[in-house]
Amino acid sequence: MAVYTEISDDDLDRFLDQYNLGQALSCKGIAEGVENSNYLLHTDSGYFILTLYEKRVKAEDLPFFLGLMEHLAAGGFMSPRPIAAKDGKSLKQVAGRPAAIIEFLDGRSIKRVMPQHCALLGQALAQLHTIGSDYSLQRMNTLSLSNWRPLYIACQKSDNDRMNAQLFPEVEAEISFLENHWPDALPRGVIHADLFPDNIFFLNDRVSGVIDYYFACNDFFAYDLAICLNAWCFENDGSFNITKARKLLNGYREVRDFSKEELDFLPLLCRGAAVRFLLTRLYDWLNQVEGALVKPKDPLEYLKKLQFHQAVKNVAAYGLD
Numbered sequence: 001m002a003v004y005t006e007i008s009d010d011d012l013d014r015f016l017d018q019y020n021l022g023q024a025l026s027c028k029g030i031a032e033g034v035e036n037s038n039y040l041l042h043t044d045s046g047y048f049i050l051t052l053y054e055k056r057v058k059a060e061d062l063p064f065f066l067g068l069m070e071h072l073a074a075g076g077f078m079s080p081r082p083i084a085a086k087d088g089k090s091l092k093q094v095a096g097r098p099a100a101i102i103e104f105l106d107g108r109s110i111k112r113v114m115p116q117h118c119a120l121l122g123q124a125l126a127q128l129h130t131i132g133s134d135y136s137l138q139r140m141n142t143l144s145l146s147n148w149r150p151l152y153i154a155c156q157k158s159d160n161d162r163m164n165a166q167l168f169p170e171v172e173a174e175i176s177f178l179e180n181h182w183p184d185a186l187p188r189g190v191i192h193a194d195l196f197p198d199n200i201f202f203l204n205d206r207v208s209g210v211i212d213y214y215f216a217c218n219d220f221f222a223y224d225l226a227i228c229l230n231a232w233c234f235e236n237d238g239s240f241n242i243t244k245a246r247k248l249l250n251g252y253r254e255v256r257d258f259s260k261e262e263l264d265f266l267p268l269l270c271r272g273a274a275v276r277f278l279l280t281r282l283y284d285w286l287n288q289v290e291g292a293l294v295k296p297k298d299p300l301e302y303l304k305k306l307q308f309h310q311a312v313k314n315v316a317a318y319g320l321d
């Protein structure tokens, strides 16, 4: 459960006075998520998500994230809209943290990914890329190639018990490889950058919501696909499910076709995406926040995914000819 910051009743009442949403009827910490504190807020006007932005989210990036949600929703994408306060602004403060109230979306994230979910995910991802392409704000990816080595060094420094001594040389060699082979130019635009199964809601066999834009940034579209291949196409036993990958990629290209160059770089981008999540998970594992209600995720899951992609020769391994 991710709740890092508690809100007192007085703080909540004062906060809600700034909106036209009536009084709070309840406000409960949500038992999912890792990055921010999220509450299910029930007011006289209905249900909302109240998010308090924590650690990795920089206050200066919040206009990009909230504006993107608004832009995507206006373009017909199933993103929740931030709720504007009486002064028209959606970014506020509560309990000393930047905070926003977000529209509540119906639907549920799926616990057991099936190939048809991957096809719908692919279509949704391509829609996000297409609708996001005329978004006016820009944000650099702060968890990309140039950030992996500093993050790796920070992990090493945090590993006081040398629990991961064996892991480090392998990760460092991979970072060096990626630094030497990362593409300079591929089709790019706004990407979600964290489209894991917990960030998509399904209802009646359709995508009803895409949430959690707090890693969104400008980067290669194919890197977003790589993140999704890692997050959606491996089974619990660590094996790669080529059927799911094929469905994901084919679903994507029904909406936005990818170039040969994007496909050629896909194995490398998948390696980079694996390193990115391995490192952030490792960092969080080694730097657990005392008293926070959060379950850290397993970094080694991403080492196994990395090793799979290191052995991939071309996109046939992902189900494409």
Ligand SMILES: Nc1ncnc2c1ncn2[C@@H]1O[C@H](COP(=O)(O)OP(=O)(O)O)[C@@H](O)[C@H]1O
Residues within 6 Å of the ligand: 002, 030, 032, 033, 034, 035, 036, 037, 038, 049, 080, 102, 103, 104, 105, 106, 198, 199, 211, 212, 213, 214
């Ligand atoms: N707009 C929304 N509508 C409904 N539920 C939401 C919405 N946003 C977040 N949630 C719920 O809150 C949980 C955590 O949200 P998320 O944005 O993933 O948090 P974090 O940024 O901490 O990872 C989600 O798994 C979902 O259950």
Ligand SMILES: N[C@@H](CCOP(=O)(O)O)C(=O)O
Residues within 6 Å of the ligand: 032, 033, 034, 035, 194, 196, 198, 199, 212, 277, 280, 281, 297
């Ligand atoms: N998806 C990341 C962690 C970020 O969690 P989210 O709750 O923001 O999706 C991971 O799996 O490492």
